[in-house]
Amino acid sequence: MILFINDVGEEDVLGKNIRSEIIRGLHIRDEIREYNEYENNVQSCEGCFQCWIKTPGLCAIHDDAREINKLTIESDVFLILSKVRYGCYSSYIKRIIDRSIPNRLPFFRVDKYEVHLEQRYTRYPAFIVIGYGDEISDDEEVTFKKLIRANAINLKASVYRGYIIKDSDNIFSVIEDIKRTV
Amino acid sequence: MKKVCFIYGSPKEKNSSSYYFIDSIIKILDSNYVKCNIVRICDALRNEDEFKNIISADKIVIVSPLYLDALPSTVIEFFVKFEKYIKKHNIEKKSVYAVVNCGFIEGNQSNLALDMVKHFARKVDFNWRFGISVGGGEVMLCSRKVISLKGVIKRPVYKALLALKSDIENNITDERENIMTNANITKGLFMFMGHRYWMFMARKNNLSFKDLYRKIY
Numbered sequence: 001m002i003l004f005i006n007d008v009g010e011e012d013v014l015g016k017n018i019r020s021e022i023i024r025g026l027h028i029r030d031e032i033r034e035y036n037e038y039e040n041n042v043q044s045c046e047g048c049f050q051c052w053i054k055t056p057g058l059c060a061i062h063d064d065a066r067e068i069n070k071l072t073i074e075s076d077v078f079l080i081l082s083k084v085r086y087g088c089y090s091s092y093i094k095r096i097i098d099r100s101i102p103n104r105l106p107f108f109r110v111d112k113y114e115v116h117l118e119q120r121y122t123r124y125p126a127f128i129v130i131g132y133g134d135e136i137s138d139d140e141e142v143t144f145k146k147l148i149r150a151n152a153i154n155l156k157a158s159v160y161r162g163y164i165i166k167d168s169d170n171i172f173s174v175i176e177d178i179k180r181t182v
Numbered sequence: 183m184k185k186v187c188f189i190y191g192s193p194k195e196k197n198s199s200s201y202y203f204i205d206s207i208i209k210i211l212d213s214n215y216v217k218c219n220i221v222r223i224c225d226a227l228r229n230e231d232e233f234k235n236i237i238s239a240d241k242i243v244i245v246s247p248l249y250l251d252a253l254p255s256t257v258i259e260f261f262v263k264f265e266k267y268i269k270k271h272n273i274e275k276k277s278v279y280a281v282v283n284c285g286f287i288e289g290n291q292s293n294l295a296l297d298m299v300k301h302f303a304r305k306v307d308f309n310w311r312f313g314i315s316v317g318g319g320e321v322m323l324c325s326r327k328v329i330s331l332k333g334v335i336k337r338p339v340y341k342a343l344l345a346l347k348s349d350i351e352n353n354i355t356d357e358r359e360n361i362m363t364n365a366n367i368t369k370g371l372f373m374f375m376g377h378r379y380w381m382f383m384a385r386k387n388n389l390s391f392k393d394l395y396r397k398i399y
Contacts, residue, residue: 044255046193047247053383057398073399085258086301087294094255101250105395106380108286108373115286115369121397137304143297150251150294 002030002182003071003125006081007037007090014132017168018081022130025175030182033071037092040064044095051102057120058102065099072103077126077182078157084131084164087143097151104154111153119156127157128178132165186211186350187239188220191246191257199283199319200245203343206331207243207281210347223260233267241277241350242308244299247319248284248292253299261302268306278303279311279346283319287372289362290315296360311349314342317364318372324379338363 004022008015026032035042042065050060059066072078082093089097105118129148136144145162152160161181163174188207192198208218219235226232236242246257267273280299282292296313303310316322316339322331331340342361349358367375384394 044193044259045249047198047254049383052394053380053389054387056389056394056396070399086261086298086305088252088258088298091255091259091262094249094252094258097252098249098255106376107394108376110369110373114288114291115373120395121399137301139297139304140301143294143301147252147294150291154250 001071001075002026002032002077002079003068003075004032004034004079004081005036005068005093005096006034007083007092008081009038012083014134014165014168015081015083018130018132018165018171018174021171021175022079022081022178025179026182029179030076033075035064035068035096037090042068042092042095042099044091045098045101049106052106056102059099061099065096068096069100069103072100072125073121073123075125077128078124078155079178080129082129082131084133084136084140084144087140088147089129089131100155116154124156124158126159126161126182127152127155128161128181130163130165130174134166136164136166184216184241184350185239186216186218186241186243187236188218189226189236189242189244189260190220190222191244191254191260193224193254193256197323198247199316199323200247200281202323202326203281203283203316203319204243204245207245207343207346210343212351215351223256226260227256227263230263230267233264236264237268237271237273237276239276241279243346243350244278244280244282246280246282246295248282248295251291251294253282253295258298265302265306268308273306275307275309277309277311279349280313281316281346282313283316283322285318285320287317287321287364287367287369289317289364291317293360293362312358313360314346315360315362316342317362318367320379321365321367321372321375335366337366339365 148162292315
């Protein structure tokens with residue numbers, strides 16, 4: 001199963017094209033569960049830590065992030081399609097990432113000499129991110145790809161890939177690469 | 183008189199590491215030369231009038247926690263709205279700084295978040311100065327009543343804040359590298375203190391240590 005999160009709106013021509021190719025290219029082999037900014041409500045994290053010290057594993061806020069967190073653990077691939085904002089995900093996608101900490105423990109582990117969070121579960125999906133936009137600077141692209149790698153380490157992803165699409169010409173090659181990965 | 187606006191990026195009211203750093207920086211700035219105000223990002227997102235309080239300043243300091251290797255979603259959302267506001271109203275150049283604190287002991291884990299603030303500053307043609315990345319933000323906050331910011335343990339962080347003070351109060355134009363810093367404690371001690379803290383909080387909520395490991399899926 002592929003958990004597919006995206007921020008594509010009606011006016012995002014490039015985003016819509018990428019989304020269409022993802023659905024066309026991947027749905028034959030795999031079930032796709034999709035969550036979109038304009039159809040699924042996810043509030044921003046309040047930093048309350050209830051998901052660690054009051055209701056371990058469960059976020060205090062009742063919205064679609066709870067279901068997304070559950071599906072993350074049950075899926076084989078966690079696929080993100082996000083506008084690139086200042087080298088980061090869009091705010092909607094970042095809300096989902098921020099709200100994923102219930103799937104982690106508050107305790108620390110050392111990975112490659114750095115402190116990170118321990119994982120609550122034994123298995124996590126492949127982490128695949130496509131960033132898109134037509135005004136992404138080279139520096140933003142570097143930051144975005146480093147972010148994907150850093151998140152993959154923290155998410156304990158089995159496999160990770162990061163792509164940037166700035167125009168419709170290279171959509172097909174990216175989707176083909178994703179198909180080979182998953 | 184220089185005017186500095188601190189943009190407070192934590193969703194919490196005041197009991198946060200970010201607010202502790204804002205408070206600490208304001209205390210070391212010379213109030214004879216620098217006037218400070220604080221704008222909460224949550225307020226600015228609800229009410230665009232708050233942007234006027236930001237643009238009245240000459241210098242902007244974004245102070246934020248690190249959420250999963252990056253700025254919190256609310257800071258990204260704020261940047262998108264503020265960028266539109268700046269371009270619509272043709273706002274003159276400001277100097278931009280950032281102080282990002284993370285829950286892990288290594289200050290360099292906030293590097294990417296500092297880069298994101300830099301990318302925002304460049305997108306709106308503001309003058310990016312530099313950022314400070316502080317490891318072990320919660321340790322700094324929790325020990326604020328017993329360990330002085332100027333003491334041996336926290337001195338590396340204090341020196342970083344002094345560098346910020348110097349840049350804010352003077353007209354320095356030389357390019358500066360970001361500063362990565364953390365309190366003078368070992369990784370092992372940091373992890374031990376962190377684990378003890380979470381166990382203490384669990385007991386406060388009538389949970390056992392084993393409960394914290396619960397799997398719900």
